[in-house]
Amino acid sequence: MATAQPRPPLNTRRSSTLTFNSPGLSPGGNTSRPNNPLLHKVQRLLSANLEDSGTRAALDTLGEQEDAEEVPKSTGGAANGAGVQGVGGALKRGGLRKEVEGKMAEGSREFLQAFSEVNDKLSMLQSHLDAMHVCCDEVQTELEKANTGTRYLLEHAEGLRQQRATAAVQQSLVHVFLTRFTLSNAELRALTSREVPVGPELFAAMDKTERIRADCRALLSGEAGEGTQAGLDIMEYTAQHLEAGYTKIYKWLTFEARGFAKDVLEVSATVREAVSRLKSRPEMLSEVLTILGTTRSTSILNLFLDALTRGGPNGLPRPIELHAHDPIRYIGDMLAWLHQAMAGEREFLESLFGTKGDDEKVARRVGEVHALSRHRRVKTGVEGAEKARTDWDRIKKLLDKDFEGCGRPLKIRVQQTIKSQESPIMAYRIATLIHFYKVTMERTIGEDALMSSVLGEIMDNAYEAFFATLQAQGRSLLRFIQPPAAALSAPTQLRDVLSTLREIMSVYATSLLENESSTATTLAKREEDFRDVLDAALDPALEMCGKMAEMRQAEWDRAVFWINCDESVLGTLEGYDFVGARRRAVEEDEAKYVDSLTAEHHSHLLKDSGLEAVVAALREKDAATPLSSLPPANSAAILAAQQAFTAFLSTVDPVSSPRLSLLPPHIAASIHADALRRVSEAYAEVWDAVADPANGYEGRDSLLRRMKEEVRMLLGVQ
Incomplete structure (x- = not known):
């Protein structure tokens, strides 16, 4: 069998066959059959779009069919083979x-x-x-x-299933109810058993009991029914156990209160919490505080006596009574010890009651007025502020109770020291020192406290002793009175009194009492407070000066003596604002004597100047009478006065005068300058009168040669 030759694609093969073998399709062929159907099909095929996928698939299928049935051809001439192939293809197509x-x-x-x-x-x-x-x-x-x-x-x-779900819900409710409204065995044991100490366990049980009672009150506030009886039963049940808890706290606190007899006191958180809880039982708390006050009073008294006689540990600090020879230090040490002890006691009690809040981080000194701050009132509300005020009242009562034993030994020792004083300065220093601590104590524990009363009593004794020394000093001044010295200076007795007065004023100005009250007391109040002291010290001395001045016959001497005395008083009072009223009174008295001396000194200078007669005639004449017609002021008298005045100007000192040498320099200078000013004014009057044509002077220009301005300049008048 011959092997099949590969064939070209179907569309190429069919096109070549039709082109070369069909006579009707040749370019030069005869077109006698115009309606040839084959021609139309070929043309339609040639004009078709063979790129379509469906068309290509159909042609490929036909080509495969043709190849499957094709038989091998002979290998004859090319033209013969082409003809047979075209006929076979045509048959297959048929x-x-x-x-x-x-x-x-x-x-x-x-x-x-x-x-x-x-x-x-x-x-x-x-x-x-x-x-x-x-x-x-x-x-x-x-x-x-x-x-x-x-x-x-x-x-x-x-x-x-429904009954089971209901039973489960009821069981859960019963469990929740029992958990919320009953106490566990451990909680009951904490409330009633002595074996469980007072502490967090007891406090937690009491908190739960209080919460149960609060919930029962809400239960009882609803409608009457089964819940009412349950609430009553629970209230009765919890009341007994809660009271047992308070009784347990009360007994424990009474035991603890008897143990606060040590010098250094520390309040534990348990004690503080127990006291806070016992506040809801005022009767129990009052009994506990009574025991605490008795314990602390005995302890503080023993500590005070030890500080007086034995001193501190190992003898340091030394006993206070070793300084009994120094009254200020002795009394000051005793009062300072009480001050410090009260500060420590107040801190102990504030810690015990838990009254130290965040708004009191800045420590308040003992003696500062205790007042609930606005921050605390806003923070805690009215109820919280009322509780804090109640706590502070309890603290004040306890402070009074704690220090009541120290009152008698303090009073005895201070009074003995006061009676032994003869110096008014020392007596006044003691009085002001006690006065300060009295005010401090009143601000701390109140005016009705026993210690405040004791300090008030010994303060009155100190002031009585002080005024007694002043009165004795005044009587001694008036007992022996002598005439003023030849220099008319302030007497030695007055200077001694003024020295004492200055020391007293210095004590008053620099005392702690004055510093404490300066922010709240006006100047008038301070003057009023010191007026009695000033009068008692100064009035006898001024009375002595008056009797001494009366021993001088000359008015000039009396005035000079009084001015010297007043200047000494003013020098002592200078620099203290709380004696302003008395200083003004002394200045007015001095001004009266200065005016008297100025007038007398002016008369003396006017006489020395030669103008006295002329000025007298000028000031006494009738307005209608010419001055030149009066003998003391005629032209000859004017010429004589002019000569005398010229000599006066050449000898007078415009700065000072020997007649004023016994006065203080600034007073003498003031009097002399004022007198010269008056002399200058008198000369100006005479000048104007001579220059007036109505006075009938002839040759007016030659009578007075010195101009008014020249005289003012020569006399140093400003």
Whole structure:
């Protein structure tokens, strides 16, 4: 068998055959058959788009069919082979329909055979389904019978499940109720048993009991019913155990209160919490505080006596009574010890009551006025502020109770020291020192406290002793009075009194009492407070000066002596604002004597100047009488006065005068300057009178040669 040669693609092969072997398609052929159907098909095929995928697939199928049926051709001449191939292709194309139809028929037979098998299978399946349907009906019937039989069991089971859920809910509620409204065995043991100490366990049990009672009050506030009886039972049940807890705290605190007899006191958190809880039982707390006050009073008294006689540990600090020879240090040490002890006691009590809040981190000194701050009132509200005020009242009462034993030994020692003082300065320093601590104590524990009363009593004794020394000093000044010295200076007795007064004023100005009250007391109040001291010290001395001045016959001497005394007083009072009223009174008295001396000194200078007669005539004459007609002021008298005045100007000192040498320099300078000013004014009056034509002077320009301005300049008048 010859091997088949490879063939070109179908579209190329068909195109070459039609182009070269068909006579009707040759370019030069005869076109006698214009309606050739083959030509039309060929043209349609040539004009078709063979790039379409469907068309290409159909042609490829035909080509494969043709190749499958082609037989080997002889290898004759090229032209003969081409002709046979074209005829065979044409024959195959003629039987193509038959062949295709045959294949389609064969395919249909195969399809029918396959469907016949499927139909047999479906028939078998249908028979099986019918059998199963019959079986399902039987099962359904049996299920309906079973369902009817078990429906009662299902309903009964559902009811049991609901009852079980309800029982579970009720059990949970009962558990919650018992947990919330009953106490556990451990909590009951903490409230009632002595074996459980006072501490967090007891406090937690009490808190729970209080919460149970609060919840019961809410339960009782509802409608009456079963809950009302339950609430009453629970309230009765918890009241007994709660009272047992408070009794346990009370007994424990009474024991602890007897143990606060040490020097260094520390308050534990348990004690502080116990006191806080016992505040709701005022009777119990009052008894505890009474025991505490008695314990602390005895302890503080023993400590005070030890500080007076034995001193501190190992003798340091030294006993206070070793300084009994120094009154200020002795009394000051005793009061300072009480001040420090009260500060420590106040801190102990504030810690005990828990009154130290965040708004009091800045320490308040003992003696500062205690007042609830606005921050605390806002923070805690009215109720909290009222509780804090109640706590502070308790603290003040305890402070008073704690220090009541120290009052008697303090009073005895201070009074003995006061009675031994003869110096008014020392007596006044003691009085002001006690006065300061009295005010401090009143601000700390109140004016009604025993220690405040003791300090008030010894303060009164100190002031009485001070004024007694001043009165004795005044009586001694008036007992022996002598005339002023030749220099008319302030007497030695006055200077001694003023020295004492200055020391007293210095004590008042620099005392702690003055510093404490300066922010709240006006200047007038301070003057009023010191007026009695000033009068008692100064009035006898001024009375002595007055009697001494009366021993001088000359008014000039009396005035000079008084000015010297007043200047000494003013020098002492200078620099202290709380003696302003008395200083002004002394200045007015001095001004009176200065005016008297100025007038007398002016008369003396006017006489020395030669103008006295002329000025007297000028000031005494009638307005209608010419001055030149008066003998003391005629032209000759004016010329004589002019000569005397010229000599006066050449000798007078415009700065000072020997007659004023006994006065203080600034007073003498002031008097001399004022007198010279008056002399200058008198000369100006005479000048104007001579220059007035109405006075009838002839040759007025030659009578007075010195101008008024020249005289003012020569006399140093400003």
